Amino acid sequence: MLTINGGRLLARLQSFAEIGGTAKGGVNRQALTEGDRRARKLLAELAVARGFEVFQDPVANLFLWRKGHDATLPPLLIGSHLDTQPAGGRFDGALGTLSAFEVLESLEDQDVQCERSVVVVSWTNEEGCRFSPGCMGSMAFSEGMIPANWGDKVATDGAGFAEELALTIASLPEVAMLPLGFPIDAYLEVHIEQGPSLEAAGIPIGVVKGIQGTRWLDVTVAGQTAHAGTTGLAWRRDPLHALTAALSSLYAAVMPGDPDARFTIGRISAEPGSVNAIPEEVRCTVDIRHPDPGRLDEIEELVKSRIGQEAESHGCRAQFSRVFDMPPCVFSEPLREVIKDAAAVCKVESMPMLSGAFHDALFVNRIAPAGMIFVPCRDGLSHNEAEHVEPSGIIVGCEVLGQATLSLLEGRFSVADQSD
Incomplete structure (x- = not known):
């Protein structure tokens, strides 16, 4: 098993929640705002401090790269997003991004040698509340292009998309640019369920079958x-x-x-x-x-x-x-088995479930096998400042992500296995 540092992860979640923190304990860090730029900068600084390479692309997706031995192999991508709703919680998106970064740091802590690179991604504008549609970053990545009509989009606060995107990219001048879209082996994302099913069932891990x-x-x-x-x-x-x-x-x-x-x-x-x-x-x-x-x-x-x-x-x-x-999507069945087996190795129960909300994994699933791990949130409440995940649930979700990541790196899953 990959041993994660639970205290470090909880502390990171707290520090990121302070960027755009609200009086009611939530977070207002909408996409391509100054708060979003501050969060991206902090994540990039943390990555550089650990010796990881940092890149961004033309839609401001941020990539933290831990190199493997074989640069010809497509990397394993793990992550989520950092933007929030106007009165959002501190876990929607940030939990997945920072859990992925904790896995990356734990691989480094334990000097796990990998043939394949592991890359943490923070996708741009998953929420879609300031600029529509949501999941802009993962959508553009999967299509290999930014739709022409996005340049004319105007935010709910009157800001132009093209101008805010340019400011966001320019806020990290030291970060090298990548072309939009590159081959990946698979994608994993941890996210809060945003519904009551896991909590009601008393089960700590949801293995997501697909997205409606x-x-x-x-x-x-x-x-x-x-x-x-x-x-x-x-x-x-x-x-x-x-x-x-x-x-x-x-x-x-x-x-x-x-x-x-x-x-x-x-x-x-x-x-x-x-x-x-x-x-x-x-x-x-x-x-x-x-x-x-x-x-x-x-x-x-x-x-x-x-x-x-x-x-x-x-x-x-x-x-x-x-x-x-x-359209609805169905996630890779072999990859779902990897997540289910990872939960078993971590000695926690899991259950299959459908996602009622759409996520970046839906768009990545169009170009590579994708999988999602859900963890319970209190009363199923999300997009709300009172959003809450128990510390134990945070750590378990990250542990399962870590074990699934190890399984993929050890070759227990191959794109050739795909039958969906």
């Missing part, structure tokens, strides 16, 4: 603004009435009728936004998720049908735009 598909829709319902006090029901073309009626029926139909489905309205707005005027236009976002792509199609059509019908019945018109479409 996600679609985001932008919905606009247009009506007619009019005086709130003088316009009777027969003369109203109220888009908010139409939208809320449709949403009420969707809330009653989608998730109650399918336990694997997820339906969420994250944003809603009305214009002109006057207290004494019927809105002229209302907008909302729709987030739908399901592990079956066919059901995703069905739910999307149901959303469009219900909102469209209610809009028409209220004398309004509805428009829909699909702004994000991520």
Whole structure:
């Protein structure tokens, strides 16, 4: 077994939580902000102090490289992300990145000789809350290019993506640049579950089978603004009435009728936004998720049908735009077995599970075998300043990552084994 330094890992999590720390104990370190740049700089400094090489790429993914003996072998990639939600917790993303770095340091501490290089990655903008879409870094890495339309994106705070990306890259002038995307042998990521299943079952390790598909829709319902006090029901073309009626029926139909489905309205707005005027236009976002792509199609059509019908019945018109479409993915079965066996070596129980949230591993899985290790979080709470993982759970997750890493380095897994 690889012996990790649990105290060091816990201390590192604390020090990174102080970058963007909030009064309620959470972290606000959104992608490509000054806080994000400070976290990247600290991670790079820690890597250099241990003698690891540090690189970044054109989308600001950060790579910490422990060289193996054979430079011709594709490296093993382990890591996660450092950016957070505006009122996020201290473990979402950072736990995986710093656990991976602890594995890298432990390999160095114990002078583990490796034929293959091991590389820790911190992906750019996994959260997608400041710039959409999420998982920009892993998406660009897997595609080998930055989509042209990203250059025109504007953050929720008005900052331009191209400018913030350039500032982030320039903040580490001493770090060498790599081309976007390079061959890897496999990818492993530790993450908090962000749900209650592991805690409820009393099981410390989740072996992630795959990630459900996600679609985001932008919905606009247009009506007619009019005086709130003088316009009777027969003369109203109220888009908010139409939208809320449709949403009420969707809330009653989608998730109650399918336990694997997820339906969420994250944003809603009305214009002109006057207290004494019927809105002229209302907008909302729709987030739908399901592990079956066919059901995703069905739910999307149901959303469009219900909102469209209610809009028409209220004398309004509805428009829909699909702004994000991520198909479901299934992780490598042999790699899942490596993680399961690693948990057994560490003498902890594990269980297979599906991820309800999308992660960087989904995009890496398109170019190499990828696997994820989940650890429990209290009450399943995440994207929240109260997010919490027990120290013992943090250490166990890192130990399993370390053992799985050793198994891969010792050749117990090969890309040739893939049957998925």
